Amino acid sequence: MTAPLTIVGTGMAGIGLLRQLRALDVERPVTLITGDSGDDYAKPLLSTGFAKRLPPERLAARSALEVADQLGAVVRTHTRIDAIDPATRTLHIGEERLSFGELVLATGAAPAVPFAIPDTLAGRVFTINDLDDYRAFHAALDGLGRPARVAIIGAGLVGCEFANDLSAGGHRVSLAAPEDAPLPRLLPEPLGHALGEAFAEAGMELHLGRGLARLEEAGSDIGVVLEDHSAIEADLVLVATGLRPRIELAQTAGLDAGPAGVQVDRCLATSVPGIYALGDVACVDGVNAMYVQPLQASAKALARTLIGTPTPVQYGAWPVLVKTALLPVVALPPLRTPARWRIEGEGRDLAAYAEDEDERLIGFALTGGCVRRKVELARAAPPLLG
Ligand SMILES: Cc1cc2nc3c(=O)[nH]c(=O)nc-3n(C[C@H](O)[C@H](O)[C@H](O)COP(=O)(O)OP(=O)(O)OC[C@H]3O[C@@H](n4cnc5c(N)ncnc54)[C@H](O)[C@@H]3O)c2cc1C
Numbered sequence: 516m517t518a519p520l521t522i523v524g525t526g527m528a529g530i531g532l533l534r535q536l537r538a539l540d541v542e543r544p545v546t547l548i549t550g551d552s553g554d555d556y557a558k559p560l561l562s563t564g565f566a567k568r569l570p571p572e573r574l575a576a577r578s579a580l581e582v583a584d585q586l587g588a589v590v591r592t593h594t595r596i597d598a599i600d601p602a603t604r605t606l607h608i609g610e611e612r613l614s615f616g617e618l619v620l621a622t623g624a625a626p627a628v629p630f631a632i633p634d635t636l637a638g639r640v641f642t643i644n645d646l647d648d649y650r651a652f653h654a655a656l657d658g659l660g661r662p663a664r665v666a667i668i669g670a671g672l673v674g675c676e677f678a679n680d681l682s683a684g685g686h687r688v689s690l691a692a693p694e695d696a697p698l699p700r701l702l703p704e705p706l707g708h709a710l711g712e713a714f715a716e717a718g719m720e721l722h723l724g725r726g727l728a729r730l731e732e733a734g735s736d737i738g739v740v741l742e743d744h745s746a747i748e749a750d751l752v753l754v755a756t757g758l759r760p761r762i763e764l765a766q767t768a769g770l771d772a773g774p775a776g777v778q779v780d781r782c783l784a785t786s787v788p789g790i791y792a793l794g795d796v797a798c799v800d801g802v803n804a805m806y807v808q809p810l811q812a813s814a815k816a817l818a819r820t821l822i823g824t825p826t827p828v829q830y831g832a833w834p835v836l837v838k839t840a841l842l843p844v845v846a847l848p849p850l851r852t853p854a855r856w857r858i859e860g861e862g863r864d865l866a867a868y869a870e871d872e873d874e875r876l877i878g879f880a881l882t883g884g885c886v887r888r889k890v891e892l893a894r895a896a897p898p899l900l901g
Pocket residue numbers: 523524525526527528529548549550551558559560561562594595596597621622623624643644673676761764793794795796805806807808810836838
């Protein structure tokens with residue numbers, strides 16, 4: 516009989532893997548362990564719920580109990596793994612020692628907050644990276660009983676999607692970031708400016724090109740003080756300053772891991788036999804994409820490996836679709852610095868081609884009406900992991 520399998524994490528990677536495994540093997544004993552409620556939900560929906568005024572329960576497809584029942588697994592919720600001991604093949608949960616046969620780390624990524632949040636602002640400054648966070652922010656908005664003034668720090672994918680969503684939900688949004696244009700990691704500046712214009716036209720206040728100096732109490736408001744001493748007054752602050760793979764468990768257990776994630780090969784195997792990783796926590800052969808399509812491909816490949824058919828994962832040229840309805844954005848960021856960005860189009864309908872020294876396409880970014888070219892361009896671009 517195959518060894519029992521333990522999966523740490525019930526995000527899209529952990530539950531996705533179990534779903535793929537059950538399509539191939541209904542017998543194997545599986546335990547899922549998670550530090551949160553274990554609800555099965557699609558994380559990308561978190562930044563679409565405020566426009567539609569969706570309560571948190573509408574975002575959860577299934578409870579942990581239903582997951583356990585439908586996928587034939589033991590699910591332990593609100594249970595944090597403190598350490599992994601690869602020598603004795605045990606997990607440490609407080610005083611408890613739980614042995615594992617094979618282990619999969621699907622622990623995701625945590626918000627990186629690069630500044631101090633004063634204790635007096637607790638309950639008014641948020642990050643939203645899971646359903647529990649959404650619950651807390653939703654309750655704070657509800658508690659105000661009126662449209663809120665929300666300051667968002669950070670203009671990457673998460674910051675921009677929440678800016679669009681909260682603005683569409685009737686809230687007054689200010690967006691602050693040190694870069695000169697939104698989506699700096701996905702878009703060359705002219706396309707970022709087009710998105711910024713669309714945001715400003717919708718009534719958002721943009722405070723770009725200035726980092727945050729500090730957060731402070733300002734009467735009943737929060738003062739968001741920027742480096743140039745200007746200040747935004749807000750009811751609530753949403754911090755969207757990036758995510759970091761949760762590598763601590765792996766690192767302290769002696770697995771190869773670094774800032775880009777837990778290092779795994781194409782079969783999602785870590786440096787310790789019988790321990791695997793996938794999703795936002797995993798850096799697969801040098802690539803940590805942190806999007807849904809790569810983790811779905813990984814779940815499919817790993818399920819086959821776990822039933823005894825070693826299966827390397829491949830990623831295609833999968834562009835990111837940014838959920839900014841005010842100006843649709845699609846991007847396939849190049850894996851290395853391009854020799855040039857060639858930009859075509861008019862107004863906010865722009866196409867930017869990242870090219871190498873030989874004028875080969877190595878990535879692209881599209882806004883407005885040009886997003887319809889995504890399929891054609893993705894066919895011409897190199898895969899993320901070929
Ligand atoms: C707002 C937002 C919008 C997004 N939109 C898109 C999009 O439109 N398209 C797209 O492709 N991608 C999008 N993404 C990215 C995508 O959602 C993630 O890549 C994906 O959900 C990551 O899933 P995961 O299972 O790897 O990690 P997570 O969902 O973070 O799950 C991690 C799990 O590990 C558990 N865990 C962690 N540490 C421990 C521990 N010590 N003990 C026990 N359990 C632990 C957690 O409780 C959780 O269950 C978005 C992300 C965000 C934040």
